[in-house]
Amino acid sequence: MRIAILSTNPDLYSTQRLLTAVRERNHEGVIVNHLNCHVMIEGGRPTVLLDGQELDQFDAIIPRIGASVTDYGCAVVRQFEMMKVFTTAKSQAIMRARNKLRSLQVLSKAGVGLPKTVIANHPKNGNVNRLIELVGGPPVVIKLLEGTQGIGVVLAETAKAARSTIEAFYGLKKHVLVQEFIAEARGSDIRAFVVGGKVVGAMRRQGIDGEFRSNLHRGGNAIPVILTEQEEQTAINASRALGLKVAGVDMLPSDRGPLVLEVNSSPGLEGIELATGINVAGHIIAYIEEKILGDESDMVGV
Structure with missing residues (x-):
């Protein structure tokens, strides 16, 4: 098979591992910068x-679409879909996952456990207090809709701090989510890596001292973890x-079960592979083989 990895940076760990x-697995791989592609x-x-050359010889694509270029990246993915090229992530699913509000609404409808979350369109002063009360009062987590990798996420420990933060964001014409703080998570979360409807690996990420965000990009560390049946x-x-x-899939452990924070459509491979020793990239290629060639690929030992 001939497989294209859509990535703007060929040197990234995830791109190189794929x-x-x-x-x-004896296929031909090509890295394609989707920002340099023209959609005809x-x-x-x-x-x-x-x-100037047509890209019409691929059996499959693996989209690695950055959050800052979601719209154009998805336009390229959509074009490949119209060309009947198999993709590991469809354009509509990427768009759905990237919109924090929309994704939470979809997950809520599906009955997936979530932290209490509220959003309002530029609430007036009196309504800001109501937003905080709706998620159980301080401390609360305030998130920019377009934030990634822990950027644009604030823990407000008092009602005054929460009001000031919310009003500051709205003053900048930014929409935010106000979310309940899950104290029992103790600054940790779980990243489960799903491929083809199966969890192929999972890690627990722990934030550094004094940091409630557990993102590895924020200095957190990760260890492999065996999920409970409910978490899986x-x-x-x-x-x-x-x-x-x-x-x-990022989840918080809580007293009422796992609560989903976010579902990432282009999850990085470095953290999960180094923490678990699992060949996640190999699982992704095996999934492509299964869908295109109809084979149950042997992934023993990866």
């Missing part, structure tokens, strides 16, 4: 061009609800 996994639209003949099923249900076949 390329290596493609080649190790004409009746009955969708085309993707790169440097929650991760599978969340990825299925959003239509993602390859996903990183």
